[in-house]
Amino acid sequence: MTRDLVVQFLAQGAQMTLVLLIAPLAVGVVRRVKARLMRRQGPPLLQAYLDLAKLLRKESVIAEGASWLFRSAPYLIFALTWVAAALVPSFASGLMFNWAADVVALVALLGAARALLALAGMDVGTSFGGIGSSREMMIATLAEPAMMLIVLTLAIAAGTTRLAGVADFFIAEPFAVRVSMALSLIALVIVALAENARIPVDNPATHLELTMVHEAMVLEYSGRHLAVIEAAAALKLVLYFSLIVCLFVPFGIAGPDAGIPAFGLGVLAYLAKLLGLAVLLPIGETSVAKMRVFRYPLFVGSAFAAAALAVFLLFVSKGF
């Protein structure tokens, strides 16, 4: 029994470290593909790692008015996001962690991280922090109902809210394109774009005061704190990628007690799918321009509508 426990613990540890390591790589790939699409050379793939290393070595400049909340927030945000990312089954489902929380808790963990980031943003006492926090919270109020309906769709279809349970259900099911699942996929993609401050909702690369949301909150951070925040943002992106992969494209995920080779295959399949998404995202971003702030309700509202439609379709018959 203890051997089995050790393997379990190792697998869970491997998943957590895997997710942490590939996060900057995913961001690198996204930036590179985006540059390529704009016919630019683009930064090297490992640029994200180099940025983190550079930031770690720099001294951290903190505003006078900042309190202990400002200094401790980055570590808490990173920890919350990392635990949330570890919850999502990447190469194997049913790992030790999946027994600790389900998707509702996952969404709540992300909510906690977001609230702490918004508070940290306001701690410094400048208008940029205010802009970022207020818009971030407004986007959250639009995204959470949609996320809730996506969870409801999956719960009705799979009968459970545990991510591993949903993944196992779809693996066992014969392959079939279901309209409700397609609609909730669209909804999840839109919510992911909104939550990760990607192009239609917020431009991650901009420092233009009036448009930035995520960047405005982290404007005052520098040095090692900024590094931790950047890592947390990258982790969040990977979390949403693996969430989409695990819920909608779960093929190749190994069972909880499968042997080492199955885990290896699982990792390969997971990396391939991640790469696919990391390429699709910049394609989507470059094809559309950033929206004005008060068009967000329409955009995220459409995600809500899609998820609602998915739920109603499921009411008609489980088969949809």
Add this chain to the structure above:
Amino acid sequence: MPELFVSGVALGALAVAAFLAALTRGPALALVYPVSALAAITLGVVDLRVLLAGADVAARLPIGLPGIGLHLRLDSLSAFFGIVINGGVLAASVYGMGFDRAKELTPRVEPLFPLFAAAMNLVLIADDAYAFLFSWELMSLASWALVVARHTDPESRRAAHLYLIMAAIGTAALLFAFGGLAGPAGGYAFDTVRAHPPQPTVAALVLVAALVGCGSKGGLIPLHAWLPLAHPAAPSHVSALMSGVMTKVAIYGFVRIAFDLLGPPIWWWALPPIILGAMTAVLGLLYAVLDRDLKRVLAYSTIENVGVIFVALGLALAFSANGQPEGAAVAMAAALLHVLNHSWFKSLLFLGAGAVLHATGRRDLDGLGGLIHRMPRTAAFFLVGALAISALPPLNGFVSEWLLFQAVIAAPALPQAALHFASPAIGAMLALAAALAAACFVRVYGTAFLGRPRSAEAAGAHDVPLAQQLAMGGLALLCILGGLMGSVLAMALAPVLDKLVGAALPGPGSGPTPFSLIAFDPARSIYDAPVIALFVAIASLTTLVVVHRLSERRTRRGPAWDCGFPDPSPATQYTASSFAQPLRRVYGAAAFAAQETVVMPPPGDMRPARFSVVVVDHLWRVFYAAPGRAVIGLSERLNVLQFLTIRRYLVLMFVTLVILLSIAAVTT
């Protein structure tokens, strides 16, 4: 029988304290708080014993209604609510001990505080309609007198007047409910009512009456408008009691009538609480997000939490009507846990607001700021309260929110089409409410405690005396423990759940770790607070250690980035209303017909531009202003009858005589 005797003695102690305080003046008034704290502890211990022992304790006193007497019963439901109430009373009393003996003790507040606490406890152990309504109305009376303690301010007088009228309307509705239950013969004792439940039509009337009665005291839309006026007007530790604890007595009333006295539920009974609760949750928060007064924001958020609890109760009704006790157990556990959690973090937040008011003398958010540096402990406790009320994972708010979401997710399995389609709508509205709560409390905390002080009072603030910090600290600790030990609390609820819905939550044993909270069964949904909290702690510590080893440890303090404009005035910060501007743009137009108008001066004119926001409160206009005008208008028209001549009065008499004579002529 000893339990009731002990709680009788404690209630007696409260009444005697009230009486003595009414007679004494000056510093002796401070004795009230230790006595009420002791009484609260004894009552709490008695309640805990009865809850865990699970055996009911009943007594019958010869006083009360002639022929029926005063029935008292402490069963597991009352015991649970007793713990909630006495916890709140204990915290408020400890906070009260911190008051400065010389200036702050007034004979208008101290004598009424123990009376208010005693009345609330009496409501719980009342076992017949007369005792229930007697103590219910006594509770409203005591809290009215407390709200009007600052009687020189016309605002609090108007709030107190509206509050007492709404309380009277609530009592009238409950009187209808108990009238329907007791029937024409007047069998007011609860056990006679349980013996023969009313037929369906009367039961429906009773349910609506109970919803109006308890909803008005709790703050359900549209009976809510008094709450944000009355609760802030009372002294802080009293508004903590009113918001955190009195609303729970209202919920106890509804649970006692709907689940205990009305007999087996019918499925459509669930619709009014669910629909009203969801609307209350969302609208309550939209009010909170737009309001700029700290204590009024907290009062509006009380309305939201009461709405959430009523949704949970509605779901419990729906599940038990369709014969699914485990679903009903999850929904009822969500409701009861949310009652417990809300009483903790709302009391904490109101005591925090009281501390801020005590330190700065200001309640408007736009006048505060930067208090985290000047009131570090209060800020820390307020932060715990704010995160807890926004239902964020490691804290207790999330435990009941999670259970509620599990119940909503299981709701589509209900057969009736109305409930079937209602569940996604309810789920969406609850998620919106959760997000709005987070936004609201980030706004409150950010504006009040973070950033730079926006007024001289805020700059000169200092932290509150130790006793008040102790009260807040205790509640904050409870919020954290409640979050981690959520499953233990759920297990403690088992006797109450068995009594109300016939089933309890699955035990923790069935999950991998002893502390995991399980909704239906481990395979379906699980939330293990300690494991998650442990891993978050480990992760943050390891990152802290790794980052500190790898990186430069030097930090430098520098001016915040100001885009090159050297003017560092605090006015540039985001105020409460600017933080609410995006939310007002998105939701305000629909809910309150909010319009922003900007009046630019003609070019070349140096006058400043004027920016104004018009927010129309439809609910106030329709449900409060209109009836008020109608009554005054009608009384104006009728007033003519006071100034008639004698001849015209004789005409009145003559006409009535002729009418009665013709009736007599016709009928016999």
Add this chain to the structure above:
Amino acid sequence: MIAPVEAILILPATAIPVLALISSYRLGAMVNIFACALTLTAATALLFTEHPRSDLIIIDDFNIFLIILTTFVGFTTSIFSATYLAHEIEIGRLTPVLLRFYHAMYQALMFAMNVALIANNIGLMWVGVEVATLSTVMMVGIYRTPEAIEAAWKYFILGSVGIGLAFFGTILVYLVAQEVVGEGLPAMSWDLLVRSAPMLDPKLLSLAFVFLLVGYGTKVGLAPFHAWLPDAHAEGPTPISAVLSGLLLNVALYALLRFKMVLAGNASAIDVGAIMVGLGLISLVFAAFMLYRRRDIKRLFAYSSIEHMGIAAFAFGMGGPLANFAGLLHMTMHSLIKSGIFFAVGHIAQVKGTQRIAAISGISVTHPVLALLFSLGVIAIAGLPPFGMFTSEFMLVSSTFARQPALSIVLVAGLLIAFGALILRLQDIVFGEPTGETHPAQASYIPAYVHLTVVLIAGLWLPGPVVQWFRGVAALLG
């Protein structure tokens, strides 16, 4: 040794000439209190003696508690009026000569009410109510101000027309009864009337009740005939308002209920309950709305009396043991609380030197004890616990909802509107910054506090014998 029954008549009767002759008003007040005290002891002695049946006098469950209540409130009001009038003399609104007349009339009122209560003969009761009205008309006009005269004149004219109609009703009852019971006194005595009720001619009996309802209804102050009550209360001296509101309305209602007992026996007579319910609701709702625009504090509580008499009429109209019990309890509580409130109002008017509500505010700052007394009084009259009025309204509203939900909605609407107005005025008077002149209050609050303690006890626990009386009468009332 004279029997207690005769004592409660002889004592006030002898007091009238004695008081008329005493010149010093202080001595007069003492004698007045002493007379009332003796009458009270005589009344309580009634409890322990049984009474042979006689054509003219009857003592049964119904009037025994009313007699004790009347003499008790009469006694406490005499104590209050002693201190109240001392102040009135000081500020010159009354002269010692007038006080001799006042004390004589006071005892005349007591005598008349006792006659009306213990009369077994409906004619004798009519005379009792008539003399009571005449004496109060004199006292209402005692201040000689134009308003007082106008109020007295209106009270006199409306009262006389009312009493005239009541007399015609009494004649009709006699006419109907003498067919069955035989001519002379027996045809006018209650016990025989109730016993022979089923055999009476329903048509004439109903006609009689209509006239009696309009006649005595005027004295009770029910809505269409209420016009005299507000001005009589506001312009007369406060002890008289207390006695008027507390006792005279009860005596008139008692008379009406006696006749209702007769009607209840006769099945085919008109539905008396429906008419009383109708009149009760009209009075309740009308008075509730009128409370909002009142500017004079005594006129405010006069309308509150109309409202509460409306509730009592409604309760007796509903009938049934529970509603009747509530009605009787309501009558008793109302007279105790309302007279207590008028004691407080009297002191407030003296302390503030005015009766205009707009000019009175913040007495909780200047006179805390008086403010507490007034607040408890208003809380009691508004039907809030822990006072007795809450018990009666609890029983009434819940039983009405169980039998007629529609009626209970109107009842509760009236109660809530009145409640709103009362609390609004309470807050204006008691709270806020003290305005206007404030004189020191040299008056005894004991009578008012005694009333409130009795009501508080009734709110928590009703003694056994009282419950028996109320139950017995509730059964009789049908």
Add this chain to the structure above:
Amino acid sequence: MSRLQFDVAHLLAGGMLVLSFALLYQDRIIAVINVFALQAIALSLSVAWQALVQNAPHLLVTAAIALVVKGFVVPFFLQRIVRALQIHRGIEQVIGAGPTMLTGLGLVALSILLVQPVGEVSIYVREDLAFALAVILLGLLLMITRRNAVTQVIGFMSLENGLVLAATGAKGMPLVVEISVAFSILIAFIVFGVFVFRMRERFDTVDVSALDRFRGERRDVA
């Protein structure tokens, strides 16, 4: 009572009813007072006749009172008041004579309808009762359709005449004399009130509506 006795009683009661109508018809104060005096005399005759028929001698006292007090003393005083206070001779009527008479007729019809023979009370007593009821209602009608205080007082006294007629009609009713005495005291008070307070001097018109200016809590004053 034999048929003849009833007829005489009805004749006298009918006479009083006609006189009540006459009261409604008059538009001069002095005429109203005289007609009232006639009605009082008719009442005393009717009571005397009842005394004879029911051989109840005490009724004669009531008849004497009615004759002396209401027949002569009160009209005399009223005449003096009218002359002393120079009261405006015309009577201000609220609604015209025509409609008043019509309402009066309606009231008489109602009285008769109300006293329809149902139970076993004898027919003759009913008719006597119907007349008395009609006189009462007409008295009340007179009070409410006149603005002048004196006419109102006469209306009230005519109502009281109806009451005494009804009381004496009831065979063997005790206390009738005492009650009629009480009523005469009442009337004395009224006349006393009108005369002593010198209504005219204090209110410079006997028009009842003039009283309103002195009503407590005046609307325009407060």
